[in-house]
Amino acid sequence: MSDASAVSAAVLDDLRQESEELDLLVAGLNAGGWALPTPAEGWTVAHQIAHLNWTDEVALLAVTDPGGFAGKAAEAAAAPETFVAEAAGEAVAALAPDALLVEWREGRARLQDALRAAPPQAKYPWYGPPMSVASMATARLMETWAHGQDVADALGVTRKPSTRLRHVARIGVRARDYAYFVRGAQPPAEQFRVELRAEDGTTSVYGPEDAAQRVTGPLLDFCLLVTRRAHRDDLSLRAVGPDAERWLDIAQAYAGPPGKDRPRKGER
Known part of the structure; x- marks a missing residue:
């Protein structure tokens, strides 16, 4: 395994662990728990998970179909209001909690598989600068942790800081x-x-x-x-x-x- 492959695999392992930790926070929630407001104005716990699901799907598109991602990026630039609604996961957040949880789990698993199969030194388009596999995984981990913090705050949970x-x-x-x-x-x-x-x-x-x-x-x-x-x-x-x-x-x-x-x- 090359150095780049080893780094990518390590970050992807950490991303999986970060997602699983957040999964444990939300898996046992009832409908009322999913509807709790979070510190992000207008976003419930369901919106936080739906947003992570949306971003995983967009990241998957960037890795597997860069041209298709470019089309979505152009649509976002042309209609920022629509983009904001999509990014908030409005449609997915409206799903029943069990269905939303399945969507998120399956989406992040697909992204994991795609990133592990991708050449680690390749660059993939994003809304900011293009990213390597390790950079894409790091960005997903950062966002998972950040939105997980919103969920933890909504639930009144103090998370133990990890090495991630x-x-x-x-x-x-x-x-x-x-x-x-x-x-x-x-x-x-x-x-x-x-x-x-x-x-x-x-x-x-x-x-x-x-x-x-x-x-x-x-x-x-x-x-x-x-x-x-x-x-x-x-x-x-x-x-x-x-x-x-x-x-x-x-x-x-x-x-x-x-x-x-x-x-x-x-x-x-």
């Missing part, structure tokens, strides 16, 4: 410049140093050691920030330098518009 958070942090760091571009701003030319502490005592480090612009803090808090699942004021992240300070206000790990910031604790 390193994938979320990595894509958040790599998407630094995108956060500026999506806001019509020019990113800083110099690299930042990012040092993130996990609960097991390990540290994830990115960027040159002598960088003037720095971000430090808990790994979990950084992941909550770059997925925009918590207000910065509620997180223990420290920025050194004006550019790093600005980045923490706009950082995002996902493609597309930033959306609304989450309110501070006590303002909800």
Whole structure:
């Protein structure tokens, strides 16, 4: 197995585990549980799972039929309101809970199979930059974790941070410049140093050691920030330098518009 294949397989294993953990949260819910509102305005638990199902299906299309994906991307650009409704999974969210759960399980299994069979170094189109198998799997893991956080918040569940958070942090760091571009701003030319502490005592480090612009803090808090699942004021992240300070206000790990910031604790 090549190095690229091994990396892709490892990320896909983590993606499967992340999905299975979320599956355990929702599998036993009754109809009322699926209808609970989540912190995302207008989205219930069912919408969160339906969105993950929709994104898995679109990712599958990008891998197996890039031309077909290009057509959907063009439709999205031409009719953004329709795209938003599709992305929210409105049609799938209306399914009975058992049917929705089956849709999501089968869809993510199809994507797993396609990504494992795909050449690991190939590039596939996406709404942001084209992605390799490992990058596609990392993006799916990031989104699964983020929407899983919305579900956990709706259910009043505190999830134990896993080592899989390193994938979320990595894509958040790599998407630094995108956060500026999506806001019509020019990113800083110099690299930042990012040092993130996990609960097991390990540290994830990115960027040159002598960088003037720095971000430090808990790994979990950084992941909550770059997925925009918590207000910065509620997180223990420290920025050194004006550019790093600005980045923490706009950082995002996902493609597309930033959306609304989450309110501070006590303002909800």
